[in-house]
């Protein structure tokens with residue numbers, strides 16, 4: 357694509373359009389690279405101090421699952437390998453039953469995996485990468501307070517109370533779920549907005565190495581599904597696991613003493629007690645209160661040719677599909693593709709971006725909400741496991757026609773809303789297929805029955821058994 361340029365004065369100096377990226381988190385820092393690569397003058401404004409200098413980083417989660425969409429965006433700015441080499445592949449979910457039995461459920465085909473990556477390291481690498489462009493400037497300790505739709509004038513407050521004002525040709529709001537950039541959108545006519553807090557909160561606990569080794573098998577995303585709540589654990593490079601307990605807030609609040617924590621873990625996660633350690637559990641449970649999770653949907657994502665929202669600022673999703681950051685990274689990629697399509701004409705790019713991206717981000721928000729139930733409850737059901745098995749088998753037999761939803765979402769760049777539509781279609785086909793094959797078996801059996809009356813008992817019993825098995829699976 358061509359670079360938007362305006363001639364300035366008679367010196368012949370070329371001034372490129374100025375882009376202000378609000379928020380230097382994961383999506384903001386990556387977006388700075390995308391815009392810088394196109395030659396724009398980029399300034400990033402981030403509330404926090406530079407996390408590369410800070411001793412303790414207050415983050416939202418310690419590690420994250422990175423998959424195809426996120427990787428494609430990182431690849432575009434040339435840092436995929438840098439991040440992947442520091443990630444830990446997770447090939448399957450490892451389901452822990454109450455009795456401590458562990459059963460893997462692969463994520464996809466052999467060789468397909470998601471990566472556990474360190475959030476702080478990823479953010480640091482992205483900021484450093486953004487800084488390698490001479491046309492990028494990072495401003496820390498700059499909190500956006502407000503901006504003007506008419507003039508594009510932004511007002512920032514600093515920790516010493518001072519204020520700073522500046523303008524930009526384009527403001528890119530990447531300031532997370534509680535975006536200050538978005539406040540102006542709420543004052544616009546025909547802007548849709550909704551936010552939903554789920555009743556669950558989350559708490560992170562650390563499982564240290566045992567004798568210098570991972571306490572559990574490292575190349576898995578460990579899950580303890582317990583219906584109304586669950587715990588998951590992702591591996592870190594330092595051989596620790598970060599365990600995240602998801603539970604309704606009122607359940608969290610019922611536990612007020614160290615002994616109650618142990619009692620609770622004894623009841624629901626007994627295999628983790630020796631791995632985390634009684635004393636650590638008693639201490640860490642009370643270190644930080646459980647954190648809330650919010651799902652935010654809005655549309656459109658732009659105001660004129662002035663401002664656009666990306667990442668959690670546009671669509672915070674609950675973390676149960678491991679797609680929040682991946683979707684945010686893909687936002688940058690999609691925007692960049694549209695920039696090419698419309699030769700960087702912002703008055704055409706911004707509306708097109710909203711048109712294309714809103715249905716996809718809304719689809720992943722819905723899917724994440726759906727998985728909120730699936731992960732903690734359905735994985736316990738035999739029907740679910742049967743369907744996973746059947747989907748994988750059919751995918752193997754007809755790789756282009758039947759593609760498991762998880763595969764489309766995690767290992768391809770199929771548009772999210774198309775993945776959902778395809779999933780509905782193939783569910784219909786599979787259910788019909790199941791019905792047909794059962795009917796076929798019954799009819800075939802009846803035919804044989806008529807032909808060979810003496811074998812009645814031998815034939816009826818297996819057919820009945822098959823049917824009962826299926827029904828039992830459906831309702832279990």
Ligand SMILES: Cc1cc2nc3c(=O)[nH]c(=O)nc-3n(C[C@H](O)[C@H](O)[C@H](O)COP(=O)(O)OP(=O)(O)OC[C@H]3O[C@@H](n4cnc5c(N)ncnc54)[C@H](O)[C@@H]3O)c2cc1C
Pocket residue numbers: 378379380381382383384401402403404416417419420421422498499500501530531532533534535536537558600666667668669675677678679680681682683684
């Ligand atoms: C428990 C949990 C687990 C998750 N696991 C995964 C996972 O496995 N895979 C995945 O893909 N996603 C996951 N996510 C989602 C992921 O964390 C987010 O989607 C991602 O962090 C979004 O990045 P962002 O840059 O849009 O927002 P943020 O990471 O929130 O960054 C926003 C930045 O903007 C700054 N900021 C805020 N307000 C202002 C202001 N007024 N002015 C200037 N700067 C401001 C903030 O300081 C911050 O640095 C998870 C989320 C949670 C909560």
